[in-house]
Amino acid sequence: MFWCAFSTIAPSPATAEDPFRPEPGKFPPLEQSKAYRGELVFVDHVNRRGSLRLHVDGHYQEGRLHHFAMLPYGVVRYHGAPADLRDIPIGTILYGRFYLPPDPTTSSVPNVNGGQITAPPETHAILLEDGPSLCLREGKSWTLQEAKLSGIEGTLNAQLERKDEGDGLGGKHELTIDRSTRIWRGRESLGLDDLVAERVWNAQVGTPLNNQAVQMALGWHPRYLYQQFHVADIWLDEAALQVAIERQRQRHIRHIRTRWMPAQVDMIEYGKFGQATIKATLYGGMDASLYADFKPGIGGKMAAAEETLRTWWPDHDGMDGRIVGVEQISEDPPLGSSGIQVTFEVPLILEGFRPGRIVRIRPQNWPNVKPPVEERVRGFEDRWPSPDIFGD
Structure with missing residues (x-):
């Protein structure tokens, strides 16, 4: 089976029935979140916000964006x-877990108000990930049944298992491919023409793929309301996927080292003349090598x-x-x-x-830069550009 257990995030629990508002300064239970998926259509990476065009099962009308x-x-x-x-291209299909805003007055x-199915009231995300990340986290992969090509475009018949109440897509799908689809094999970057030239895929008749296991990243299709998608990227083997993982991992490491590790202040012991000892919990989701840089002394x-x-x-x-001190x-x-x-x-x-405030911490071996x-x-x-920028 083509997958690897790369994330420490547990498999997704069932989605909560009622909206949940996190308490400021506390990490909320994941089982109280709501799961939504959609296409990333706008990003304000500086303020860690954006907009999704949600895909809603059984809903076939255009609606408002989910900011x-x-x-x-x-x-x-x-x-x-x-x-x-900032790492995620516009048009990427994303899967997320959301809550009500902790404090609506500072959102x-x-x-x-939740009056539209495509713009739910849960606007604050605790998890946002692309398709390959979700599949790796849940230990699953797409399986390909057949490739059908006609000139410079074609379709892939593919299937993805989804557990009851699980996140993401599920079932059988006919996905479109063309020369814009990036195909990764080992350390090679290929296109449809390359696979045809190698006779891996047939340009004239359908090519049986015998449930070949792959990972795929999906993008927009004109019939997205009917759960049709275009394949943006496809990783044909484990080696290709590991290359993608490592490139993104290194990009992340550089970003955190130059912006410093975010943390939440738990408590303070005050000394004399302004001296203090601060206990802070490092935020999760970072690469393990970054946490390893935090050492006593x-x-x-x-x-x-x-x-x-x-x-x-x-x-x-x-x-x-x-x-x-550093304590687990x-x-x-x-x-x-x-x-x-x-x-x-x-x-x-x-x-x-x-206590309760957010800080960023730099171990001495990280760059001291602005x-x-x-x-x-x-x-x-600068801190809070008005939410009016999301006005319809």
């Missing part, structure tokens, strides 16, 4: 590896952040300190939490380090 914001501890995965919204996307830096994880000028207004406080942490608590000593406590100017918070409208 969403990532929770501070929300996890993004792309190509089976940790990711940021960076419009509050919704090394220097570091802590900077205040806000709900979108944006900082001000971290290399300048962050506080130098020392990591004095939970072996089975809820989604969004790493279960790792860091104890950090600072010579001067800052207002942004209060993020790009558009990612830095400088004023209220």
Whole structure:
């Protein structure tokens, strides 16, 4: 079977029946979330928000867009590896788990009353992932029955099993392919013409594929309302998939090392003359190598952040300190939490380090740099561009 257990996220539980509003400062239970899938049509990666055109089973009419914001501890995965919204191309089919906004008065996307099936009130995501990431997490793969080509385009007859109440697509599908479809085999990047030239697929008659196991990323099709999709990427073997995973993993590692690890302040022990010892839980969903850099007895830096994880000028207004403890406080942490608590000593406590606040932490071996100017918070409208930008 063509899959690998790459994620530590547990298989999806059943979707909650009633809307659930997370409490600020607490990691919500995943089973209280609602599952939605749709096409990514807009991204504001700086503020970790965007819009999906939802696919709703049994609903065949155009509707409003589903505007969403990532929770501070929300996890993004792309190509089976940790990711940021900036990594995901517009048009990617995504699968997510959503809640009501923790505080409607500060929501960076419009509050919704739930009157339209394509614009549900659950607008804050704890998990957003593409098709390959979902399949890898649930240990499943697409199986191909037949490829039918006609000139420069064609179709794939494919099937994907979906457990009862599971996320994602399920059943048999006829998916379109053409010269825009990226085909990955080992370290090769191929097109339809290459497979025809090698006589792997026949250009004139259907090619039986005998339930070949693959992973696929799907994109928009004009008949998307009827659950028809176009194949954007197809990985023909495990080697090809591992190449994609590693490329995305390295992109993620570089991003976090230059923006620093986000965490939530749990408690503070105050010393004299402004000195303090801070205990903070690192957010989950990051690559394991990043957590491994947090070790007792090394220097570091802590900077205040806000709900979108944006900082001000971290290399300048962050506080130098020392990591004095790293503890695994939970072996089975809820989604969004790493279960790792860091104890950090600072010579001067800052207002942004209060319990419940969000910070970013840099171990001493990470770059001490400022993020790009558009990612830095400088004023209220920079922090919260009005939700009116999502107006219809």
